[in-house]
Amino acid sequence: MAIENSVIVPAYHERLNIKPLTTRLFAALGNDLSKQTELVFVDDNSQDGSVEEVDALRQQGFNVRIIVRTDERGLSSAVLRGFRDAQGQYLVCMDADLQHPPESVPALLTSLRTHAFVLGTRYAPGVGIDKDWPLYRRVISSGARLMARPLTVASDPMSGFFGLQKRYLDAARPGDVNAQGFKIALDLLVKLQLPAHNAIGEVPFSFGVRTEGESKLSGKVMIQYVQQLRELYVYKFGANNLVLFLVFWAVLCLYGLRQLALAAHAL
Ligand SMILES: Nc1nc2c(ncn2[C@@H]2O[C@H](COP(=O)(O)OP(=O)(O)O[C@H]3O[C@H](CO)[C@@H](O)[C@H](O)[C@@H]3O)[C@@H](O)[C@H]2O)c(=O)[nH]1
Numbered sequence: 532m533a534i535e536n537s538v539i540v541p542a543y544h545e546r547l548n549i550k551p552l553t554t555r556l557f558a559a560l561g562n563d564l565s566k567q568t569e570l571v572f573v574d575d576n577s578q579d580g581s582v583e584e585v586d587a588l589r590q591q592g593f594n595v596r597i598i599v600r601t602d603e604r605g606l607s608s609a610v611l612r613g614f615r616d617a618q619g620q621y622l623v624c625m626d627a628d629l630q631h632p633p634e635s636v637p638a639l640l641t642s643l644r645t646h647a648f649v650l651g652t653r654y655a656p657g658v659g660i661d662k663d664w665p666l667y668r669r670v671i672s673s674g675a676r677l678m679a680r681p682l683t684v685a686s687d688p689m690s691g692f693f694g695l696q697k698r699y700l701d702a703a704r705p706g707d708v709n710a711q712g713f714k715i716a717l718d719l720l721v722k723l724q725l726p727a728h729n730a731i732g733e734v735p736f737s738f739g740v741r742t743e744g745e746s747k748l749s750g751k752v753m754i755q756y757v758q759q760l761r762e763l764y765v766y767k768f769g770a771n772n773l774v775l776f777l778v779f780w781a782v783l784c785l786y787g788l789r790q791l792a793l794a795a796h797a798l
């Protein structure tokens with residue numbers, strides 16, 4: 532049966548998460564969907580046994596493979612590499628560390644049949660973020676989301692859990708999509724030529740906490756986000772509207788201070 536769906540997972544030092552993600556994903560897909568789906572890890576030469584782990588799973592019959600990059604690093608560029616290499620027309624991106632529930636992938640794939648882009652969202656009734664997610668990450672995430680507000684109507688453009696139809700990526704101008712940092716979904720939402728109506732679907736999910744390995748979010752990634760936002764504001768509103776960007780930067784700072792004050796009050 533032809534491969535229609537490709538699930539792309541950027542992975543760096545994620546050996547311990549590879550097996551649970553693979554088994555949970557294919558169990559969630561069930562027999563029919565599993566036959567049409569490949570799982571592709573894009574690893575940046577972790578040299579932690581991830582390759583052997585994937586090989587063992589493939590020998591057990593799972594349609595899983597791993598691309599090892601030795602010349603590049605970074606989450607967004609890894610995702611783009613996986614998308615380029617994908618066999619399927621329906622692409623899903625998710626993290627390796629099980630913060631994105633594999634059980635929500637079938638819903639993403641279903642929604643992708645009728646939407647060009649589908650976003651896994653943590654901001655919907657009945658879902659949310661695990662209470663153990665650190666406060667400083669909540670503050671950063673809320674601030675980053677607020678700053679992206681004017682760029683897209685999507686409720687959770689910071690999400691790393693999303694899907695799109697490959698033809699829209701194929702139609703993008705080469706080099707147009709920013710391969711720096713972590714915010715690949717936001718870049719795609721702003722830059723791809725999506726249909727004017729009903730382009731974006733949303734699938735609610737609960738954002739878990741990592742139990743194995745560590746987050747790779749660094750100060751550098753946050754600076755890359757600010758640079759990316761500046762570029763996106765110019766892209767969407769024109770070079771003269773940088774003022775907008777600066778206003779939102781100021782709002783973000785005020786919001787961050789307010790959150791910190793509230794947190795300090797609660798202590
Ligand atoms: N290949 C590769 N993969 C990477 C790299 N950096 C991170 N990854 C992979 O990208 C996934 C997400 O990385 P985490 O380090 O777990 O990110 P996070 O701090 O939990 O942030 C996640 O949640 C945010 C929402 O608040 C998202 O905005 C962000 O994109 C990501 O999904 C993981 O599978 C991780 O191994 C890299 O340089 N190269």
Ligand SMILES: [Mg+2]
Pocket residue numbers: 626628630741746
């Ligand atoms: Mg994570």
